Every structure is written in structure tokens, then in C-alpha cells.
Amino acid sequence: MAKDPKNDKSSRDTHYATLRRQVRDAKRERGEIPTPQPQRHRKPAVDWTPPQLAPDQVQLYGLHTVRAAIENPERKLIKLSVTQNALVRLDIGPVDQLGFPVEIVSPQDLDKVLGPDAIHQGVMLETRPLPARRLDALKDNPLLLVLDQVTDPHNVGAIMRSAVAFGAGAVITTMRHSPTESGVLAKSASGALELIPYIQITNLADALEELHKLGFYSVGLDSEGPAPMEETLSGDRIALVLGSEGKGLRQKTRDTVNALARLDMPGAIKSLNVSNAAAIALYATRQHLMKRKA
Known part of the structure; x- marks a missing residue:
């Protein structure tokens, strides 16, 4: 008698592995986890060196961070680099009305700039530092x-x-x-x-x-x-x-x-x-x- 696929352990394992892979791929597309490079081209994270930024330039990343910066009238914005998926989630209106350049990129493009450990969520904003306060x-x-x-x-x-x-x-x-x-x-x-x-x-x-x-x-x-x-x-x-x-x-x-x-x-830990x-x-x-x- 043929086995019921629903009750077959091997089939269940394959099914769950497929679901986990789909969830992982979706997170990579959104930039929520780093995108791995092909094994033969991958270099250790310690080999990555951050780009040299000018004193008047800051790179911000992450959905909450970038959205708050765009909404801050004191920010001078230079350029937004964003995946198509992250642009929808950012919810900042039509790009042609933003008043600064917007470039559609891939998660891998942002990984190259920000490094393999940055959880950028598919968005990076180049901006000037906030004005100094007294x-x-x-x-x-x-x-x-x-x-x-x-x-x-x-x-x-x-x-x-x-x-x-x-x-x-x-x-x-x-x-x-x-x-x-x-x-x-x-x-x-x-x-x-x-x-x-x-x-x-x-x-x-x-x-x-x-x-x-x-x-x-x-x-x-x-x-x-x-x-x-x-x-x-x-x-x-x-x-x-x-x-x-x-x-x-x-x-x-x-x-x-x-x-x-x-x-x-009052507890055992005092600091x-x-x-x-x-x-x-x-x-x-x-x-x-x-x-x-x-």
C-alpha cells in the first residue's frame, strides 16, 4: 500500500525545508538579513572595509531610521538608494515629488556599501549631518x-x-x-x-x-x-x-x-x-x- 505523503516524515521535512527557504528568501529581498554571496566568491567579513565618507556625509539605513530622517525638515538629503520592495514599505509618496534623487537597487548593492552585517532592510539614505546645537x-x-x-x-x-x-x-x-x-x-x-x-x-x-x-x-x-x-x-x-x-x-x-x-x-546584581x-x-x-x- 502506498504511503500517505502527509504522514511520511521525509515528505514533511522536505515541505518544511521549502517553507523555511521561502521565508528566508523573502527576508533577503526585503534586506532584513544579509544576502550571502556565492561560496567561491565570498570573502570573510573582516575583508570588507567601509567606504571613506566626507566629513559632511552620513549614510543612514533601516526603514524606521530613513523614514524619520526624510520626515525631519532639518535634514539635508542627498540620495536614497532603495529596493523596490523596501520603497513600498517605506511609504513616502511618489518619488518624483521627493526633491532628491532615488535609485532602485538590489539588496546585494547595499550589502557592498554597508557591509555584510548591516540590517539595512533594503534602504540607505545619504544625507548631511544634522546642524550643530548650542x-x-x-x-x-x-x-x-x-x-x-x-x-x-x-x-x-x-x-x-x-x-x-x-x-x-x-x-x-x-x-x-x-x-x-x-x-x-x-x-x-x-x-x-x-x-x-x-x-x-x-x-x-x-x-x-x-x-x-x-x-x-x-x-x-x-x-x-x-x-x-x-x-x-x-x-x-x-x-x-x-x-x-x-x-x-x-x-x-x-x-x-x-x-x-x-x-x-535590592537584587544580587548591583550594576x-x-x-x-x-x-x-x-x-x-x-x-x-x-x-x-x-
Whole structure:
């Protein structure tokens, strides 16, 4: 008697393998996963070198990131490279009305430019960096976030998302030992880079002193801080200061802030990733400011 294909294990395995391949191919077409090169032509990822960009040029990628950049009136856009599928998903209207060139490309074309590990989702936008902002333009914002040499662009991008979520007026960081505006930073921020000023300053201690003159009370987060954060916050304008991954705040920063505070954690782990600590600190500070305003 012939076997029922539905009950045959080999047939089922073949069927599921075909479905998995179809899903994988669809994701590659959308640029959600890297497109593999033929084995005989493939080179190790370490052989890929990013293209040299001019100081006034940034390459952004990912659907949320690019859509937010296009919708930002402060962005000066140069060129959009996009797959046909991603253009539909981007949903930005007729290309002939955008006011900048649009090139239809393949996912492989974007892989060559952005590298094999970039999850570009089939879209890349060439643009100018956002205009620089001055600290004195922030005097009307009640909450600022200051980063003391946080180097990982993924962490800074995640911090930006939290800063936007809790209504911070800016993310301030140093020019040295901090990520510049880039595709990796913007992708990690998932659109938040377009919604909050990212201000890079030369000297952090001088910047904190300037913020003090503008009426901000600066609080540095330190796991060994003398008091819990909730007991340390003071005033109607707060500048939260977070240190780098591993090392924390530099000694000069510790000496410059108005106060040091800790996040009390009752569990066995007493320290958090800087982006997680930033989110908790932003929430606590927003609660403080709301009580002051009530």
C-alpha cells in the first residue's frame, strides 16, 4: 500500500525545508538579513572595509531610521538608494515629488556599501549631518542627559530612544571617545536621532559649569553614590550625567557635578548596562519634575 505523503516524515521535512527557504528568501529581498554571496566568491567579513565618507556625509539605513530622517525638515538629503520592495514599505509618496534623487537597487548593492552585517532592510539614505546645537539653546528644557565618554553607538542609540520617550531636551556627549552621527548610531536609535538634539562638546567639565549657570542641577550616577537618586534630585531643571561602560564617571566629572547618586537595587546584581540605567534614571527624574510642577 502506498504511503500517505502527509504522514511520511521525509515528505514533511522536505515541505518544511521549502517553507523555511521561502521565508528566508523573502527576508533577503526585503534586506532584513544579509544576502550571502556565492561560496567561491565570498570573502570573510573582516575583508570588507567601509567606504571613506566626507566629513559632511552620513549614510543612514533601516526603514524606521530613513523614514524619520526624510520626515525631519532639518535634514539635508542627498540620495536614497532603495529596493523596490523596501520603497513600498517605506511609504513616502511618489518619488518624483521627493526633491532628491532615488535609485532602485538590489539588496546585494547595499550589502557592498554597508557591509555584510548591516540590517539595512533594503534602504540607505545619504544625507548631511544634522546642524550643530548650542548649550544655551537648552535653557528652557527641564531635563537633559549628559554622557561621559559612552563609546558604544548601540548604547548611545538606545539611550536616545529612552531620552525621547521621557521628554529629555538633549543628549550631550564629548567629541572624543563618543560615537559621531552614523548609520549604526541612527539604526540603534531607530528614529530618535531625528527627534532630539545630539550635542557633542569639547570639554565636559566646562559644559557642566555652563549648564549650572543656566540653572541646571547636575546629578552623576554612581553605583557607590552617597544617597539614592530619589533623595538626591533637586530643583526644576535636572542634568543627568552617566559614565562610560565599565569605568563609569571620570574623576573630573565627579568633582564637577552638583551631586552623586546611586540607583538602589535590592537584587544580587548591583550594576546595570548604561542604557538601562539611563532609562530608570530618566523615569525617576521625570517623576520628580512632575511632582515639582504639581
